[in-house]
Amino acid sequence: MTTTTYAAAYAQPPGRRYGLRQAARMEWIKLRSLRSTSYALLLTAVGMTATGVVTMANTKAPHGAHKVAAFDPTNNVLAGVALGQLVIGVLGVLVMSGEYSSGTIRATLAAVPDRRLALAAKAGVFGGLALLVGEVVTVGTFLAGRAALGAGVPHPSLDDPTVWRAVLMSGGYLAMVGLIGLGIGAVTRHTASAIGVLVGITYVLPALLAGTTGTTVAKFFPTMIAGNSLAVTVPVDGMLSPWAGLAVLCLYTAAFLTVGGRLLVRRDA
Template identity: 70%
Template sequence: MTAPTVPHAPAPAGRHRFAHAARMEWIKLRSLRSTLWALLLTVAGMIAIGVVTMANTKVPSAAKAAEFDPTNNVLAGVALGQLVVGVLGVLVVTGEYSSGSIRSTLAAIPDRRTLLMAKAAVYGALTLLVGEAVALVTFFAGRAALADGVPRPGIGDPGVLRAVLLSGAYLGLIGLLGIGIGALTRHTASAIAALVGVTFVLPAVIGGISGTTVAKFFPTMIAGNSLAVAKPVSDMLSPWTGLAVLCLYVAVVLGAGARLLARRDA
């Protein structure tokens, strides 16, 4: 991704600096074609996966009826959404370093912590909004695709609305995680490799070795087995515990990224 060249005026001193930085980041973010295409891919991919998954969902056997959770099935596309949103979050930071436009950005906003906060606030708000919207649309579209005879989840059923909303919030958190990893590495390839490793590779490897004991603390496992479930899954984190763990990860990564960003040269 090539960051656009946006003319920057020096930020006013004092309490307006964050607002100035946020406006600047919003202008840059919306001017990139990759932002629109990535978010459209997230929306289309999640809806398509949810509909296909529900269309192929069969009536559960009597032995599995108690554990049947179609809400979890319809939100299967979160796995694709997190990859796209996370990678775009990485590029929001590393794209400026690869293009060299970070110098003009820092000239306008010398306070690097404020700059990273503005990037995180703008991108986090955007991905949260998109995430919640697509999660709700996916739920209703997937519900409509269920075959006759398959129990249909209702948005007012116990745990359903919470599962849908937390799945949307998860995309916003993964977007912030991408911002933080990008700030830590400042290199696109290594940041994307770290993101994919944490969300996809390590959970699979560790899960194969130790089961859910350790793997349940990784983001993807939390999303699929804690947040996006209407019925609790044994040996996994509860939904609110999983959300708290994810928020802690984001806070740590963003904090470390801000610290390194302030200490290193552009």
Template identity: 65%
Template sequence: MTTAALSPALPTGGYGFAHALRMEWIKLRSLRSTWWALLVVVAGMVAIGVVTMANTKVPSADKTAGFDPTNNVLAGVALGQLVVGVIGVLLVTGEYASGSMRSTLAAVPRRPLVLAAKATVFGGVTLVLSEAVAFVTFLAGRTALDPAIPQPSLTDGGVLRAVLMSGAYLGLVAVMAVGIGALTRHTASGIGALVGLLFVVPAMLAGTTGTTVAKFFPTMIAGNSLAVSRPMPDMLTPWTGFALLLVYTAVVYAGGLRVLVRRDA
């Protein structure tokens, strides 16, 4: 009798993607630490953008052509990618550490659905939040700019694209981080891989080879290709950089999916 009473509430034929999405959304919204960390992203990006613009000086005559205040106001993306990336890794490795991944996979045996739901929920939340924060940061930063410097406008060439791509970049980092978490299955190694990919390796390459190789890494793409209204010399174009970021995300996600499917929880 008990089984008969409960069976109508269970999805027929097992859990589908919609059920997996709902489950991951409940997990995400129940973690206060995640929302506090995302609040740090919001506050940090806005604060860094405002402070950077307040300290932006009128360019000298020889630097006027390359002067790009839009790139300055979006400097907080560097902090945002770190926090978002760490959260994304923890969303996966935390379940392995606590053992709750077994319960998740028992409820949704189709493992590709589990990872897709995690990436969709966290990536979607990050994308919406990041786009909103990018616009708020841009508008707030303009007010802090020296009156002697012409304020950039969303209608200026390349400015709207730079703001939109900066928000989209953080959404891609969120999905990439979920893939790294599934690939490493361990918090320390996952965060280490994330920091290495975003900060350590490109910094080392920039110090030894300049931008020749470093320009192909995510952080360099974000700061020097996406978040610019004027193309920078020796850097990837915005759309080429964005396409390469999509490839990075797909490769890391595929690697994480392969490990999740082939290895026991």
């Protein structure tokens, strides 16, 4: 980000103190000026859409009563969420940890001395953008993937409330993973370690636990919730319901942001 951009971001009107509105405006200027933001969001859109299209193009009509009952093309088309969560989550980490690595966190906290307010503004702006992009991309992926389905394969429709719920929850999931990444960045203040924690929570731990204990514990981890609770129209045995999974994800998000906020207040910049 250029010096001129920072000057605009941190400029405070004479005689006025920063509130949430001014802090959010500052965060928006910083976020949109970072090249990584555009690249990451573009990668999310392209990667998720391509994955959905390829998956649906290779989806065949089920045969047999058991396979027909378990057939869930909506879950198939949303397979790209596994890729999108990584990109959005890493972007969330960078939004926070990048300021520590560049030293600009000092300017941010000088402009907004209330550190909880600064974090709330950052989370609100980034979370809002991630939610908007997540919903647009998941809907677009669904429509593109459905068009790629071959003849004779049941086509899911957004007129079905369960399909609409799965698509919307998957878009919201991307935003929550982004905020989890931001919270982890506030906790560790180091990009590499924050990404390591994010990958461990979303990929490594659930895979290890699923292989050793089944779904008993693994079902409470974000990726398992996304793939087996939120993005399904046919319930998966042994997994959380969509709304229970959403509640658990909200707890993850709130916990990391709360811990990150407390540490941001207590530690030196």
